[in-house]
Amino acid sequence: MDINQYMGMFLEESREHLQNLNSCVLQLENAPDNLSVLGEIFRSAHTIKGMSATMGFTTIAELTHEMENILDMLRKSQLHANPDIINTIFKCVDTLEQLVESVATNSESSIDSKPLIGKLKALAKGESIQVSVAATKTEKVTTEYSKIELSDTEIAVIKKAYEQGMNAYEVTIYLREGCLLKSARSYMVMNALDEIGEVIRTIPTVDELEKEKFDLSFQAILVTGCDTDKIQQAVLSISEIERAVVVACVVPDNINVQEIQQMTKVQVVQTVPANAVATVSAAVDKKNKGGQSVRVDIDKLDALLNLVGELVINKTRLEQIGLTHKLVDLVETIEQMDRVTTDLQSVVMKVRMVSVGQVFNRFPRMVRDLSHGLGKEINLIIQGEETELDRTVIDEIGDPLVHLLRNSIDHGIETPEERQAKGKNPIGEVRLIARYEGNNVIIMVEDDGKGINPEIIKGIAVKKELITQAEADKMDMNEAVKMVFLPGFSTAEVVTDVSGRGVGMDAVKNKIESLGGMVDVETKVNEGSKFKIRLPLTLAIIQALLVNVSDEIYAIPLGSIDSTINIKSSDLKTVQNKEVILLRGQIIPIVRLAHVLNIPETVEQQDELFIVIVHIGDLKAGVIVDNLIGQQEIVIKSLGKLLAGIKVIAGATILGNGQVALILDIASLIQ
Amino acid sequence: MSEQTYSSSDLQLVVFKLGQEEYGVSILQVQEIKRITEITRVPHTPEYIKGVINLRGSVLPVIDLKKRLNLPQQASTENARIIIVKVEEISIGMMVDAVSEVMTINEQNIDYPDVVVGSVSANYLSGVGKLDNRLLILLNLETITGIGQETTPV
Numbered sequence: 001m002d003i004n005q006y007m008g009m010f011l012e013e014s015r016e017h018l019q020n021l022n023s024c025v026l027q028l029e030n031a032p033d034n035l036s037v038l039g040e041i042f043r044s045a046h047t048i049k050g051m052s053a054t055m056g057f058t059t060i061a062e063l064t065h066e067m068e069n070i071l072d073m074l075r076k077s078q079l080h081a082n083p084d085i086i087n088t089i090f091k092c093v094d095t096l097e098q099l100v101e102s103v104a105t106n107s108e109s110s111i112d113s114k115p116l117i118g119k120l121k122a123l124a125k126g127e128s129i130q131v132s133v134a135a136t137k138t139e140k141v142t143t144e145y146s147k148i149e150l151s152d153t154e155i156a157v158i159k160k161a162y163e164q165g166m167n168a169y170e171v172t173i174y175l176r177e178g179c180l181l182k183s184a185r186s187y188m189v190m191n192a193l194d195e196i197g198e199v200i201r202t203i204p205t206v207d208e209l210e211k212e213k214f215d216l217s218f219q220a221i222l223v224t225g226c227d228t229d230k231i232q233q234a235v236l237s238i239s240e241i242e243r244a245v246v247v248a249c250v251v252p253d254n255i256n257v258q259e260i261q262q263m264t265k266v267q268v269v270q271t272v273p274a275n276a277v278a279t280v281s282a283a284v285d286k287k288n289k290g291g292q293s294v295r296v297d298i299d300k301l302d303a304l305l306n307l308v309g310e311l312v313i314n315k316t317r318l319e320q321i322g323l324t325h326k327l328v329d330l331v332e333t334i335e336q337m338d339r340v341t342t343d344l345q346s347v348v349m350k351v352r353m354v355s356v357g358q359v360f361n362r363f364p365r366m367v368r369d370l371s372h373g374l375g376k377e378i379n380l381i382i383q384g385e386e387t388e389l390d391r392t393v394i395d396e397i398g399d400p401l402v403h404l405l406r407n408s409i410d411h412g413i414e415t416p417e418e419r420q421a422k423g424k425n426p427i428g429e430v431r432l433i434a435r436y437e438g439n440n441v442i443i444m445v446e447d448d449g450k451g452i453n454p455e456i457i458k459g460i461a462v463k464k465e466l467i468t469q470a471e472a473d474k475m476d477m478n479e480a481v482k483m484v485f486l487p488g489f490s491t492a493e494v495v496t497d498v499s500g501r502g503v504g505m506d507a508v509k510n511k512i513e514s515l516g517g518m519v520d521v522e523t524k525v526n527e528g529s530k531f532k533i534r535l536p537l538t539l540a541i542i543q544a545l546l547v548n549v550s551d552e553i554y555a556i557p558l559g560s561i562d563s564t565i566n567i568k569s570s571d572l573k574t575v576q577n578k579e580v581i582l583l584r585g586q587i588i589p590i591v592r593l594a595h596v597l598n599i600p601e602t603v604e605q606q607d608e609l610f611i612v613i614v615h616i617g618d619l620k621a622g623v624i625v626d627n628l629i630g631q632q633e634i635v636i637k638s639l640g641k642l643l644a645g646i647k648v649i650a651g652a653t654i655l656g657n658g659q660v661a662l663i664l665d666i667a668s669l670i671q
Numbered sequence: 672m673s674e675q676t677y678s679s680s681d682l683q684l685v686v687f688k689l690g691q692e693e694y695g696v697s698i699l700q701v702q703e704i705k706r707i708t709e710i711t712r713v714p715h716t717p718e719y720i721k722g723v724i725n726l727r728g729s730v731l732p733v734i735d736l737k738k739r740l741n742l743p744q745q746a747s748t749e750n751a752r753i754i755i756v757k758v759e760e761i762s763i764g765m766m767v768d769a770v771s772e773v774m775t776i777n778e779q780n781i782d783y784p785d786v787v788v789g790s791v792s793a794n795y796l797s798g799v800g801k802l803d804n805r806l807l808i809l810l811n812l813e814t815i816t817g818i819g820q821e822t823t824p825v
Contacts, residue, residue, distance in 0.1 A: 310728050552712065597714040637730045639713070639723060641761050642816065646715050652723055652730040660711040660725045 006212075010055050012295070014100045017044040021093050022365045025086065029368075032081035041089075042071045048096065050204060054213055060099050063113045066120040067092045073124060088119055090365075154221065157200050158249060161223040166197070168249035169228065173235055174217045174242040183212045185240055190220065192234045197224025216242075221249060298391060301352055308341070308348050309541060309635035315341050316632065316656035342633075345541060354394045356434045356443065357385035362398075363405060363432060370409050377416055377427045378409060384434035389441050393515055393535055397443070400508040400519075404445040404531050405430065407505070412449030412529055422526060424448070440517075440559065441535045448528040452521070454480035461486070481523055485509040516650065518616060518667055544634045544653070546661065547612065548627035549593045550600070553661040555634055555653055560666040562613040562620065564628060569607055581611065581622055588613065590622045591669055596648055614666045621670045632656075636663060680778045684800070686807060687754065687767040689737050690745065694767075695776075695800060695807045702755040702762060704770055707747065721766055726755065733764035739815055740795060758812045765815075776800045781809065 024041045028034060045068050052060035067089065073079040098111050158168040173189050175182060186209040193199050202209060203219040222231065228246040235244040315337060322330035360382050371378040389397070413419075413428035420426050431446040457480045458472040466486050467475075487506040512519045516536045523529035536542075536559065544555040545564070565583070572579050572590065579590040590611070593599075611622040634653035639646070650665035684695035685704075710722040710733055719739040723730050733753060737744060750769035755762055781798040795815050800807035 313728065599714070639730060640732055642732045642763060643713060643716060643720070643723070646713065648715060649713065652711070654725050654728065654730070658725050659709050660723045660730055662711065662713060662723075 006055065009295070010051055011100065011104050013051060014048055014060075014096075017048050018093060018097050018100065019361050020044045021096075022090075023361055025089050025093065026364045026368060028081055029083075029086045032086075035075065038071065038075045042068065042075060045071060050208065050213060054215060057099070057103060059111075059113055060096060060103075063092060063096060063099070063117060066117045066124075069124050070120055079123070085123055088116070088123060092116055092120070154200055158221075158223060166223055166225045167227075168200075169222045169224065169231060169246050170219060170249050171222055171231060171235065172217055172219045172245040172247075174244070176240045176242045177216065179216070179240045182214070182216075183210050185238065186210075186214075186218055188238045189235055189241070192238060193220055193222050193231070196226045196230060196234050197222045296351075301348075301391070305348055305352065308345050311341055312345065312541065312633060312635055313654050313656075317658070320656040349390070349541070352391045353388040354391050355385060356387050356389055356394065356397070356441075359394055359398045359401065360385045360432060360434070363401070366402065367405065367409060367430065370406065371413075371428075374410065375415060376409065376413050378413055379427050379429050381429065381431045382433075383431065387434040387436060387441055389535065396511060396515055397533075397535070400511045400533070401432070401443070401445065403505070403508045404533075405432070408445055408447040408449065408529070408531075412447040412451075414450050418450075437534070443533040443535065444530060445533075446528065446530045451525040451527055451529050452481050452484065452523040453525050457481060457483050481521055484521065485519070513667070541633060541635050543631060544663065545612065545631055546629035546655075547593075547610075547625040548629060549597065549625055552597075552599060553629065553655065553659070554593070554597075554625075555632075555661050555663045556612060556614065556623070557650075557663065557666065558631065560614045560616060562615050564610065564612050565622075567609050567611060569609055572609075583613065583622070586620070588620050588622045590624060592624045593664075594624075594626075596669060614670070616667045616670055619670050623664075623669065634661075634663070682776050682778060682781070682800075683773060684776055684807065684809070685754065685773055686771045687752070688769045688771060689740065689742055689767055692742075693771070693805060693807050695774075695809050696754070696756060696812060697809075698773060700756045700758065700812055702757050705753045705755060705764070707751050707753060707766070724753070724764060726762070726764075729762075731755065731762055731764050733766060734816065736765045736767055736815075756812055756816075758816050761816070763816050774802070776802060776807070 021041060021044045024037050024044065027037045028041065031037065045064050049061050049064035049068060052058075052064065070079065070085065070089070074081055074085070079085065095111060095113055095116055099113070102111065161168055171193065173186075175185055179185055190199060190202070190206070190209075199220050199222055201221040204214050208214060209218060224231065226234075228248075231246045232244055235241060315334065318330070319334050319338075321327070322334055363382070364380055367378055367380040408430050409428075413430065414422070414424075416426040419428065429448045431444070433442075433444045433446065435442050454475075454477045458467075458475060461467045461480075461483050462469050462472050466483065472480075484505045485508075509519055512533055512535070517534050520532045520534075521529060522532070543558040545558055545561055546553055546555055567581060571581055573582065574580070575587065579592075580587050581590060582588075606626075610625050610628055612625060612628075613620060613622050615621075632655075634655075636651045637653060638644075639649065639652050647668050648665055649662050651663045652660050653663055655661050683698040685698050685701045686693055686695050688694070705724075705726070708724055710724055712722045713720060713732075719735050721733040721735040721738075723732055725731075736742075747766070747768065751766065752770045753764040753766055754770065755764050757763075780802060781800050783798045795811055796808060797811040798809040800809055
């Protein structure tokens with residue numbers, strides 16, 4: 001079987017399940033008796049096992065198998081989830097992650113899972129006298145006969161069938177080698193079986209069959225009045241079936257208690273605890289009702305988005321032709337088209353939106369490990385994980401958040417003793433909050449730790465020669481605290497494993513700014529700090545105001561525009577040699593765009609000035625432009641590698657007439 | 672890139688003019704040749720960057736080649752063109768005075784002088800082609816565009 005085509009799916013799903021495992025085991029640690037969480041863990045582990053076995057990754061399959069045994073015992077309350085077990089499970093998850101990643105990079109894995117397997121076995125044996133196995137079925141790909149253990153309900157069904165004079169058979173169907181549409185064949189087989197009787201169970205589950213998560217054979221338990229020949233006939237009437245083995249089901253009077261079977265075989269080994277499957281299929285049923293989804297390569301979405309972008313540009317072009325030539329019919333038609341393209345665009349944008357929960361998910365585990373390592377007790381509170389952001393932003397936002405969280409935990413939160421001495425709750429609190437704010441998404445990392453002391457910051461900055469003493473004396477609190485974002489700054493006196501190498505915060509700032517966002521910090525000594533990240537919802541298509549400066553056209557993102565005003569040049573005041581205006585009691589500094597953009601001023605001083613009031617966070621500024629052209633939807637294009645990193649310019653866009661206009665970077669304009 | 676082309680003994684060049692001098696770039700690096708269109712100035716860029724143009728929906732930087740090579744400026748004529756070249760996967764436009772022809776030149780006819788030829792610094796040269804009475808200056812696009820290395824200030 002060519003497994004390469006399934007590789008991407010395997011990796012993606014494995015990662016998803018591992019992520020799920022991580023968060024569930026964390027929950028389990030807090031509530032060791034929560035059966036539904038255990039069930040969830042079990043299902044994830046089980047799926048990983050099934051997938052890896054199918055793909056031939058025996059190490060992963062073996063490890064998950066042992067893990068499953070422990071989980072099963074936990075679920076049956078034969079074991080109690082003590083810290084030792086939880087830690088071992090965490091280790092398993094870590095090892096599995098490494099194993100999966102080594103599969104991904106196609107590298108020979110040097111990871112030895114033997115000690116862990118040993119540990120798991122010891123846990124299983126050492127702590128319970130009666131080790132019971134729900135049902136262990138070993139199935140080699142080549143074996144012809146296998147015995148499926150049945151769940152209580154299934155046994156009941158079969159017994160009832162006996163009473164009605166019917167029989168239960170175990171049908172093993174082998175597909176022909178090279179069979180192309182395995183799921184379709186299996187579906188046909190199931191249909192055929194359903195016609196002559198009732199299929200009460202399949203291995204793997206129907207859902208997995210549909211997804212082709214099996215090798216060349218699968219099994220079904222059939223309750224029917226027909227005999228074996230009839231069943232054989234029914235199955236073999238379908239093409240591409242190699243053969244079908246039908247054996248009568250053995251119904252045990254009571255479930256046997258046996259020792260765990262040692263699994264040392266290198267073949268594909270699969271164990272299916274009977275009631276686990278029952279819950280799996282129940283969960284699968286639930287999922288199917290919840291809605292269907294399709295996995296799509298992000299590149300395809302990007303291509304789609306690009307096409308929509310082109311469409312928007314061309315639509316704008318048509319609009320202009322209609323207006324200049326006064327073609328009423330065309331203008332009306334384009335208005336219709338406008339509605340459709342707007343809808344199309346918003347749908348495409350929505351498709352690319354991913355909830356930040358995807359990134360947040362991995363943090364509880366990280367915080368747990370960090371706080372354990374540092375001997376601190378920390379409560380991580382996550383809010384607003386359903387907030388959605390563009391996929392490209394999501395992919396990039398993880399690392400900066402890791403930095404911020406680590407900083408909060410390492411530098412922010414004090415040790416329990418210190419906290420008690422300060423009269424605080426010994427358990428520290430770190431909050432990770434996401435929410436919408438206008439056209440932006442705000443992500444905050446907040447802690448109730450010791451805060452950032454501006455005096456200490458100044459001291460370090462002077463010592464590291466980032467600023468002079470004189471500069472430090474002039475600085476106010478806010479400015480001082482913002483110095484944590486300077487390159488080469490680190491406040492930790494000791495460089496720990498976690499942080500303090502001084503590369504953190506400026507890297508965070510750079511990354512956020514490269515995403516078109518900004519980061520800010522608020523802090524109070526002994527009360528905690530709050531890092532606030534502001535990110536644009538999407539990076540591709542925005543509403544913008546087009547303005548004229550001399551004969552050049554620039555676009556200002558509408559998201560950062562407050563208002564536009566019209567003033568007399570006599571309304572301009574100067575404060576400390578800088579031009580300002582007074583707007584509703586607020587002093588707003590003025591930026592002359594022509595100046596900033598090095599445009600030779602050809603137009604003589606106008607008496608009437610157009611000012612666009614822009615804002616970034618709480619900062620406001622008035623931008624003097626020559627003329628306002630109007631609001632338009634623009635598609636953001638990058639200026640390319642050669643021109644990357646130009647101050648004041650955030651990108652470019654193509655106007656309706658095909659001309660290129662530059663998009664202003666308001667953040668750098670204000671600073 | 673250049674190694675590839677020079678390994679075969681025949682080299683196809685797009686020949687263009689800057690002032691009175693003739694220049695050449697390997698045809699393999701040329702994507703297309705365009706008439707001069709509207710170029711949008713980009714502030715805060717080196718002087719030799721003329722601006723950006725719209726090439727079927729994507730935004731491309733355009734270099735004023737004469738400024739880049741420190742050649743005397745003169746008003747552009749009807750014949751002026753933008754040659755779109757691709758350097759290490761990045762497309763860039765180069766403004767030239769005229770594009771004259773595509774010609775084949777044998778490797779034997781190319782010299783690699785390490786002194787300054789004409790007014791162009793050796794840094795931007797990859798060689799000089801001799802053909803009958805003509806001298807063709809072959810440009811090193813990597814250094815000219817500043818891609819793949821530190822930009823050398825002119």
